[in-house]
């Protein structure tokens with residue numbers, strides 16, 4: 001079984017998880033979510049994860065663009081950039097032929113303010129998982145690995 005390399009990207013303000021609006025996003029920190037993902041990757045076997053969080057749109061666009069040839073898939077929570085960044089959506093589309101992405105959200109954005117209902121990035125992804133707080137990431141990893149294997 002070939003080892004799958006998955007890039008896990010997190011956008012603006014997700015470094016604040018744990019204390020950021022816990023009623024909406026839960027109490028898990030980003031490190032704890034990453035630890036859960038590592039445990040799931042170990043349980044699945046043959047998965048290598050690489051984590052990156054940034055508050056800067058350009059850093060995320062650069063990581064996505066550089067993923068071709070290095071990664072087999074992307075898990076991405078674009079955070080607020082979901083609703084605003086055509087540049088990030090274009091980067092995901094640019095690599096989608098070889099690096100499929102799954103969009104993840106902690107909250108169910110469809111049940112929140114109208115401005116959060118539209119995702120610019122979703123159409124560049126193979127699917128979305130949202131609304132299960134930190135567990136959304138683990139579910140998204142399972143979905144991506146199922147898609148890739």
Ligand code: DQA
Pocket residue numbers: 012013014077078079080081082104105106107108109116
């Ligand atoms: C989020 C939802 C976005 O609307 C918001 O801007 C975030 C987090 C989520 O995971 O629920 O920062 O992506």
